[in-house]
Amino acid sequence: MNSTSASSLEPSVNSAPKFAAHAAVVLSENLQPVVVAILVFAFCIYAGYRSGDFWSALNWQLLVQPLAEAGLVSLGMMFVIATGGIDLSVGSIIGVAAVTAGVAAHRNLPFYAIELTALASGLLCGAFNGVLIGVFRLSAILVTLGSMILFSGIALAISNGNSFAGFPDSVLWWNDATPLGVPVEFVLFLGIAAISAVLLRYSLWGHYVIAVGSNRVAARYSGYPVALTLFGVYTLQGLLCGMTGILLVARLASARADLGQGLMLMAIAAVVLGGAPIAGGAASVIATVAGVAAFYIVQDGLLLLDVPPFVQRALTSVLLLVAVAVGILLRGGRGDRQ
């Protein structure tokens, strides 16, 4: 994907402050997450007024579970997009993770083995993408298009089209446990989000991620480990998909090859809704969380307001377009390609 600034082609000793400054500038000018938050808040008031059930504890307990699942994938997607890439294969990776967990459950392995299998297969799939994109420098959208098809075929082949059931209670724990009334899925998501935020802002790797996204050439000339950074980003995404696979398996008490199909578009939309430039170079955990939350809250509210399912879809698409348009407007109409 194109870099966002064409001018910094010369190598620079002081590149570190330049990249950080660039990211900071993009985000501080980026009021999009604020716009989204205001829109969603207004919607919540409206939905709460028209539907007595919107503000019930039950509603929110049920709402945050799929939110957490999509949220994990969106965090991974945030890192990927920050490097200027994209990952179309996340849905298929989740499918692979789910069915390998299913096979493990079928063999009556202990619960930690089942969960480790899911994480490992997700990691491997992500690493596959990472090698092709990071080391061989192939185009992210094309590699993940191919791996999406490949992984979904693998998931179908492993599961033979069937769904696995019979997961032990310790795996289902992820769905059933509610410490202090909050579903544990959501607690996990918040924890991972916090870790991601720390990684992004304070770790060297986080810095590399932003640098690679804002200007890959300059990053390379500055001696940053570009290949390793890219590899890491896609592998991390694979790991997060593995986690999402476990959560889905717990919530549905079963595993199928087509689990997680819709999450790819949802993750991309959430990251974009949060204001991250699609060409890379900036990322914000809070903005991504806001984006994911916006979609799920609005969808849930529309459902409770009796809006027909297809109109729901049309309306959430309009939300995306409006929020992005407003965000661009507030940035002064510059957009991503200059």
Add this chain to the structure above:
Amino acid sequence: MNSLGDSAKSPEIFHRHEAKLAGLLFVMGLALAVAAPRFFSPVNLALLARSMGVLLIVSVGMLNVILSGGIDVSAGAILAVVSIVLVRLGNHGLTPSAVLPLGLLTGAALGGVNATLIAELRIPPIVATLGTAGLFRGLLLEWTQGEWESSIPAWLNTIGSPRWGGLDASILAAALVMLAAGWILHRTQTGRAIFRYGDSPLAAARTGISPRQPIYFAYISLGLLAAIGAVFSAAQLGAVQGNAANGYELTVIAAVVLGGADILGGRGSLLGTFLGVLLLCSLQQGLVLLHVATYWQSIATGVIVLLGVVLSAAPRLRRTLLFQPSASR
């Protein structure tokens, strides 16, 4: 930024990818001739040609979009909308001379929505078309309430019927579309503008090319071509459903990209697109003829797509592996 040049400046590279693709097709053809010789029977070849028609037409539109440096994931939704519009208007008794222009207009208008969002509001193409895909699809399904049209007007039926030894009008249309596109892309100012803009919007702006022209042309042409595709798709199938062509755009993108178009814009060819479509369609047919199980078909297709990606990046790869400096892409 672009040390590999664009299609006008470096014909050697331009020819090289298509040659590699042709080589891959040749190898596949050999394998099929040995393992499933029935692939080359006239009946099957006609079937293959028929299955390529719609994909080729829509792929030309997607090529325009990708050349301009963008992408469009709403192509399937546009196709579905137009096919419902065509059949409903036709079943209401309107004549083909009224229905067809209206259908094409609808496709162009939907493409125009994409173009406006991208050119005027500066929304990135993937985001804009993601949004319009959901919007178009949602509104369409709400309008049809999930009812399928299981009968189409007789005149539409004749368009899609096989004659001339198993071929139908979609192949003729695809050929005409490719000729027209070839002329526009290589012989008109609009076409050159697309290549220049896709290659580098900054450089294009400096040479006086406004982003409006290439963007509007690209997305409206895709909408129009998706509409033409809808005509033949409905004609071949004899029925339409609102949730048709779900995910179709990914197949189209895969075909164009396999054909050597650079996803970042500025490089690509019609010949390559044609070869990409041929590769995907013959792969699908071949796998079925070889009695390959469904799951393995997905795996094989994924592997071929990845192979195609590696092939198209080979010049860059070689440089990488030999530790030579390269441009930012």
Add this chain to the structure above:
Amino acid sequence: MNRSEHIRFTCLALSAMLLAAGCSRLPRNSKTLFVMVPKLVGIPYFNAARDGASQEASRVGLQFFYTGPTAADASLQVDVIAGLLARHPAVLAVSCDDANALAPVLRRARRYGIPVLTWDADAQPDARDWFVSQVEDETLGRHVMDVLAEQLGGRGQYAIITGSLTASNLNAWLYWMKKQQQEKYPGMQLVSVVPGNDDQQQSFVQAQSLLQAYPDLRGIIGNSSAAPPAIARAIEQAGFSGNITIAGLSTPNLMRHYIESGTVKTITLWDPGKLGRLTAAVAAMMLRHETPSDGMDVSNVGRIRVFPETHKIVMGSPLDFTKENIGQYWF
């Protein structure tokens, strides 16, 4: 576009959004709210069931709400149902995309005191109060195979184009079709089972490919309403009309042209509208704390069979549509 145009566009879009959302009606009393969830919305078969259920619901004084996922995806369906739980409907009726995946959320509904029915496609038995099924899986599967075998004379190669490979009820019917063929018609040979994914275009392409891949093919079964019309179309276009037998499940409206032209002799289904009516009637019984009994006569439906041990209700027998009777059915 300048700033003021931007602002105007945004305000317009926002108000359109809120207006569209505000035009929805809300049920006034959720104590009589009967919620019906299909496998996916936007398919004529489920639309017919919805219409039947809606009729019966208003007849017995229930409020009717119909919603579902926009694709036959089990996790989407679970999300929809989870969202509905917050509404505390009086009765919930679901046609499950996956028997296992839906079980946890349905069990949850029962824990909240909401009676749960499954219709058309079952969940795990302990996740629902009653399963309203249209026909016994075994009866249906064996019958469709009989229809095919009769036209084939009990010998020859055949293939099956199903819906989604992971759909539990479709797989159950497949199982009984194959069993019937293995037990009664050993001269027939199954060459392939491929997915059509409830999409006519995909089923059409699959049918064409099958015709090419297996030149000795004599019959194709379409195991989900989208497949048979697409198969018939492929066969007509290839010129094999009359040489290749088509059997399977689909609605009269979708098959009318092909039955009248003779390409297809018999197509099987049941009346989804009746199934909808029966589901609504059973829902009303749940609210009145009545138990269905075997052989009871349900108005507008007929005599039903009830199996108290498995909590299963069977509406009737499969219905065959042929040239003679298709004029009476318009769904």
